Amino acid sequence: MSTQKNTRPSADGKSGQARRRFLKEMAGAAGGACMLALGVGLYGTEASARPASAIRPPGALPEPEFLAACVRCGLCVRDCPFDTLKLSELGDNVATGTPYFEGRKVPCEMCEDIPCVKACPTGALDRELTDIGKARMGLAVLIDQETCLNFLGLRCDVCYRVCPVIDKAITLELVHNPRSDRHAMLLPTVHSDACTGCGKCEHSCVLPEAAIKVLPYALAQGKAAEHYRKGWVEKEAAGGSLIGEQQQLPMRGLEDRKYGDTRVAPGYVPPSAEPSRPAGIDSGWKP
Amino acid sequence: MSTVSQTHTAVPATSVKGAARAGVMARPGAEAVQEKGWWRAHKWLLLRRASQLGILALFLLGPWFGLWIVKGNLSSSLTLGVLPLTDPYLLLQSVAAGQWPYKEAVLGAGIVAAFYLLFGGRLFCSWVCPVNLVTDAAAWLRRRLGIKGGKVPSEYTRYWLLGLMLAASALTGSLAWEWVNPVSMLHRGLIFGFGLSWGIVLGVFVYDLLLASRGWCGHVCPVGAFYGVLNKTALIRVTADKRAECNDCMDCFAVCPEPQVIRPALKAVAQDHPLILDQDCTSCGRCIDVCSKDVFRLTTRFDRSES
Numbered sequence: 098m099s100t101q102k103n104t105r106p107s108a109d110g111k112s113g114q115a116r117r118r119f120l121k122e123m124a125g126a127a128g129g130a131c132m133l134a135l136g137v138g139l140y141g142t143e144a145s146a147r148p149a150s151a152i153r154p155p156g157a158l159p160e161p162e163f164l165a166a167c168v169r170c171g172l173c174v175r176d177c178p179f180d181t182l183k184l185s186e187l188g189d190n191v192a193t194g195t196p197y198f199e200g201r202k203v204p205c206e207m208c209e210d211i212p213c214v215k216a217c218p219t220g221a222l223d224r225e226l227t228d229i230g231k232a233r234m235g236l237a238v239l240i241d242q243e244t245c246l247n248f249l250g251l252r253c254d255v256c257y258r259v260c261p262v263i264d265k266a267i268t269l270e271l272v273h274n275p276r277s278d279r280h281a282m283l284l285p286t287v288h289s290d291a292c293t294g295c296g297k298c299e300h301s302c303v304l305p306e307a308a309i310k311v312l313p314y315a316l317a318q319g320k321a322a323e324h325y326r327k328g329w330v331e332k333e334a335a336g337g338s339l340i341g342e343q344q345q346l347p348m349r350g351l352e353d354r355k356y357g358d359t360r361v362a363p364g365y366v367p368p369s370a371e372p373s374r375p376a377g378i379d380s381g382w383k384p
Numbered sequence: 385m386s387t388v389s390q391t392h393t394a395v396p397a398t399s400v401k402g403a404a405r406a407g408v409m410a411r412p413g414a415e416a417v418q419e420k421g422w423w424r425a426h427k428w429l430l431l432r433r434a435s436q437l438g439i440l441a442l443f444l445l446g447p448w449f450g451l452w453i454v455k456g457n458l459s460s461s462l463t464l465g466v467l468p469l470t471d472p473y474l475l476l477q478s479v480a481a482g483q484w485p486y487k488e489a490v491l492g493a494g495i496v497a498a499f500y501l502l503f504g505g506r507l508f509c510s511w512v513c514p515v516n517l518v519t520d521a522a523a524w525l526r527r528r529l530g531i532k533g534g535k536v537p538s539e540y541t542r543y544w545l546l547g548l549m550l551a552a553s554a555l556t557g558s559l560a561w562e563w564v565n566p567v568s569m570l571h572r573g574l575i576f577g578f579g580l581s582w583g584i585v586l587g588v589f590v591y592d593l594l595l596a597s598r599g600w601c602g603h604v605c606p607v608g609a610f611y612g613v614l615n616k617t618a619l620i621r622v623t624a625d626k627r628a629e630c631n632d633c634m635d636c637f638a639v640c641p642e643p644q645v646i647r648p649a650l651k652a653v654a655q656d657h658p659l660i661l662d663q664d665c666t667s668c669g670r671c672i673d674v675c676s677k678d679v680f681r682l683t684t685r686f687d688r689s690e691s
Contacts, residue, residue: 126539126540130542134548186580187584188579218489
């Protein structure tokens with residue numbers, strides 16, 4: 098007991114010193130780790146942006162959830178029979194180690210058994226997706242109407258023909274060709290209710306730079322405000338106008354037409370008595 | 385005490401202590417090579433390299449030769465189509481980020497955690513992790529070039545990072561450490577392609593070589609810290625059971641990646657038994673190799689015998 102008492106003050110001093118040293122070291126460690134964590138956090142936030150051409154595999158969760166769930170193991174890449182998927186490498190500008198593909202390079206072949214989704218151990222690729230037709234990897238957009246051959250009045254149709262969901266995801270819409278005035282244009286038109294974003298259309302576009310591209314939904318689609326209602330839809334659903342039948346006012350100069358038909362062919366003479374005046378600033382009209 | 389003073393004269397000139405006295409560069413392990421022969425003086429090092437490269441080879445057989453024994457990488461893998469293995473620290477980050485993974489990943493992480501919890505968490509660091517090859521090379525070159533100084537961060541940094549990375553995962557909603565993790569970047573790079581990831585690996589090498597001796601694995605890496613936590617109950621341990629033979633040459637301290645773990649066992653500081661129970665010990669066995677007196681050997685944590 099007595100020896101313990103004697104050594105106590107010195108031991109206290111020693112342990113106090115050790116405690117101070119320990120606390121100082123801990124503070125340094127905590128500070129350093131905080132700096133590093135902050136740096137990594139900021140870098141991660143910065144680096145989680147993704148180029149529009151990089152498409153996630155089918156069934157991928159929305160990007161923020163995907164980045165939390167994907168452990169970057171590459172099992173989906175291994176089970177992709179067409180080597181479509183690849184793991185991003187540092188410098189690809191896609192979160193390092195996560196799977197993606199580029200439609201223009203190698204599109205998704207839309208396997209019916211979806212092996213990539215089955216391979217994912219974490220649920221970053223959602224197994225709720227069992228019908229590949231319901232995959233929404235992105236949305237094809239005919240982004241350049243100035244170079245698209247069909248918009249020039251030619252019959253290319255390649256994107257339409259390669260589409261795995263032909264006539265549903267891409268249809269050819271018949272439109273009058275105002276340039277020749279006697280031909281039709283068959284315009285490839287994408288429908289978001291059927292397009293899976295597989296990228297086949299972008300891959301096979303014959304132009305040096307594809308006129309049709311698969312884009313992430315946020316870039317490809319607008320969104321109507323929740324309170325918007327389409328009058329004609331509501332009318333059909335209700336079996337009649339919700340605000341009563343509307344007064345149909347006569348259209349001056351088009352009295353012989355059906356209501357709403359405002360087309361005017363060259364040389365058309367309106368049946369109304371008043372002779373037509375020249376339009377524009379020289380019309381001579383005075384209040 | 386008396387044995388220590390007696391053996392002072394017997395310290396070989398190539399050892400750390402002998403070289404310091406003679407004012408020349410030390411060649412730790414040279415004495416052991418002379419005494420035991422090159423193979424015995426490199427036994428555990430060679431076994432460890434075989435383990436590290438063998439595991440890497442298993443992953444590479446598929447992509448290189450179409451022999452699919454193991455698919456994936458150290459983050460998560462599937463062996464022979466049945467055995468899932470997942471890095472538990474990675475999965476913890478995913479859970480912290482708000483995602484509950486499928487049962488394969490949970491099971492895989494459970495198997496990995498159970499294995500390391502039983503045999504020793506930091507076996508991963510010295511027997512599996514590919515970055516060990518990089519930092520061992522840096523440490524070797526640092527010794528050979530006689531590079532001194534630099535600023536070694538506190539060894540607690542890794543434990544702070546371990547926690548802070550989970551916090552950062554929760555805050556950013558992504559796997560925070562995976563943005564920079566050199567362990568997964570190197571392993572994935574070797575199997576799936578590097579991109580610029582080799583820059584991060586080179587950074588670790590340069591950091592360990594010039595700035596901090598054994599800095600990355602021993603002070604910064606939160607993955608190592610995580611496996612260190614699993615190492616608390618490690619079955620496989622190194623013992624200094626022939627510590628009476630020690631001639632204080634200091635070679636084991638020079639090659640040990642976590643030199644602070646040796647002293648309590650070798651010099652009976654704050655413990656009686658010769659077992660190295662510190663959770664930082666990676667059981668790499670390099671101390672066994674370089675000791676010309678065969679002071680150390682691998683055993684279990686229950687073997688407290690001394691001879």
